[in-house]
Amino acid sequence: MSTAVTETYCGHCGEASSGEPSGVGAAPDGGTPTSDAHQSCAQRLAMEPPRYCADCRRRMKVQVTPLGWTAECSRHGKRES
Amino acid sequence: MTTQAPQETTGYAILDTAREQVLENGIGLSEAQLLEVLELPDEAIPAALELAHEVRVKHCGEDVEVEGIISIKTGGCPEDCHFCSQSGLFDSPVRGVWLDIPELVKAAKETAATGATEFCIVAAVRGPDIKLMNQIKFAIDRINEEVDINIACSLGMLTQRQVDQLAEWGVHRYNHNLETARSYFPEVVTTHSYEERLDTCNMVKAAGMELCCGALIGMGETVAQRAELASQLAALEPHEVPLNFLNPRPGTPLENQGIMDGKDALRAIAAFRLAMPRTVLRYAGGRELTLGDLGTREGLLGGINAVIVGNYLTTLGRPANADLDLLVELNMPIKELQKSL
Numbered sequence: 294m295s296t297a298v299t300e301t302y303c304g305h306c307g308e309a310s311s312g313e314p315s316g317v318g319a320a321p322d323g324g325t326p327t328s329d330a331h332q333s334c335a336q337r338l339a340m341e342p343p344r345y346c347a348d349c350r351r352r353m354k355v356q357v358t359p360l361g362w363t364a365e366c367s368r369h370g371k372r373e374s
Numbered sequence: 375m376t377t378q379a380p381q382e383t384t385g386y387a388i389l390d391t392a393r394e395q396v397l398e399n400g401i402g403l404s405e406a407q408l409l410e411v412l413e414l415p416d417e418a419i420p421a422a423l424e425l426a427h428e429v430r431v432k433h434c435g436e437d438v439e440v441e442g443i444i445s446i447k448t449g450g451c452p453e454d455c456h457f458c459s460q461s462g463l464f465d466s467p468v469r470g471v472w473l474d475i476p477e478l479v480k481a482a483k484e485t486a487a488t489g490a491t492e493f494c495i496v497a498a499v500r501g502p503d504i505k506l507m508n509q510i511k512f513a514i515d516r517i518n519e520e521v522d523i524n525i526a527c528s529l530g531m532l533t534q535r536q537v538d539q540l541a542e543w544g545v546h547r548y549n550h551n552l553e554t555a556r557s558y559f560p561e562v563v564t565t566h567s568y569e570e571r572l573d574t575c576n577m578v579k580a581a582g583m584e585l586c587c588g589a590l591i592g593m594g595e596t597v598a599q600r601a602e603l604a605s606q607l608a609a610l611e612p613h614e615v616p617l618n619f620l621n622p623r624p625g626t627p628l629e630n631q632g633i634m635d636g637k638d639a640l641r642a643i644a645a646f647r648l649a650m651p652r653t654v655l656r657y658a659g660g661r662e663l664t665l666g667d668l669g670t671r672e673g674l675l676g677g678i679n680a681v682i683v684g685n686y687l688t689t690l691g692r693p694a695n696a697d698l699d700l701l702v703e704l705n706m707p708i709k710e711l712q713k714s715l
């Protein structure tokens with residue numbers, strides 16, 4: 294995940310990929326943003342589809358089916374598993 | 375309590391009692407007995423799971439029932455179940471979305487191709503309105519035209535008329551969970567009551583549909599309340615109990631609840647089986663998080679006899695093949711389709 298420089302926003306928490314995530318599992322206070330700031334988000338993304346568009350951080354329309362998922366941003370289109 | 379031959383005792387009185395009462399006589403444990411199981415020391419967990427597995431095999435058989443679930447209407451629910459990312463009352467990242475019928479039929483086909491015999495259509499609603507009921511009727515007809523699979527529904531609280539309609543349309547099983555113990559319910563849900571949930575469950579049974587009525591544990595309830603829940607479920611005599619473990623969802627009141635201890639989850643699996651020797655006990659949401667990859671094996675050898683294959687409604691499960699391969703390895707046949715007429 295840390296090498297995915299084209300991803301501006303975290304698909305799990307919607308914060309800037311280079312910054313601190315908000316909410317559970319956030320990196321400790323005071324630390325400068327690191328490449329693994331969103332490590333717990335990355336782990337989460339193995340178990341759930343992204344909710345935020347990585348390009349614009351809009352909340353996406355997500356549909357999960359037994360064998361896949363799709364996530365659609367009104368501006369940037371569809372991603373799927 | 376009973377005088378048993380030394381080689382037959384586990385060293386834990388409650389398990390020896392359960393062997394005779396549940397395994398031999400098919401009588402589920404009482405609430406007080408379930409509490410004893412839930413309070414067993416760590417060293418006793420393997421023996422508890424082993425006994426639960428024997429009970430499952432004797433009273434339910436070797437088969438494992440495989441089911442896929444799908445959300446036809448996601449998010450925007452007016453209810454406030456504190457664990458749920460689909461409530462419209464919380465600041466959850468889950469957006470409201472409807473699935474169109476061709477996609478639903480496609481998912482039913484894919485699910486059937488895994489060997490699953492059950493396909494459950496779920497909507498995040500308090501109860502269905504006319505629009506949803508019409509969609510469901512249409513979906514059922516299209517799936518029945520193209521796919522050989524039993525259709526179940528989970529559409530919230532029902533009126534008697536809706537119960538009758540679903541039964542008439544051939545819905546063979548209806549899911550409506552108790553979720554938690556009666557005594558803990560008001561801590562978790564304030565927009566409807568436990569009694570309202572029970573009403574729907576009882577109507578479903580009276581109409582001749584199979585009742586699927588589940589539990590969600592790890593929400594901060596006490597161990598005694600877990601025993602209470604298992605015994606309240608047992609009293610309802612549901613055909614199936616899906617057992618969920620809390621997966622704390624961002625934005626919900628329970629987001630900081632923490633993940634349930636895996637050993638407590640295993641104790642609960644054994645206890646639920648010992649409470650309900652003949653019920654389909656299904657591994658449902660949260661098992662990957664709470665028990666990891668090994669948990670599926672431990673559960674299937676500890677009283678579980680059904681799985682949800684693949685993904686859940688808003689989160690992802692293990693790859694379907696991982697579970698199906700495990701069933702082959704464990705020599706557990708997938709339950710075959712018996713279409714109810």
Ligand code: SF4
Binds near residue numbers: 452454455461498500
């Ligand atoms: S009724 Fe169902 S969908 Fe609605 S908030 Fe409760 S659990 Fe979620």
Ligand SMILES: [Zn+2]
Binds near residue numbers: 304
């Ligand atoms: Zn993040």
Ligand SMILES: [Zn+2]
Binds near residue numbers: 348350366
């Ligand atoms: Zn976008």
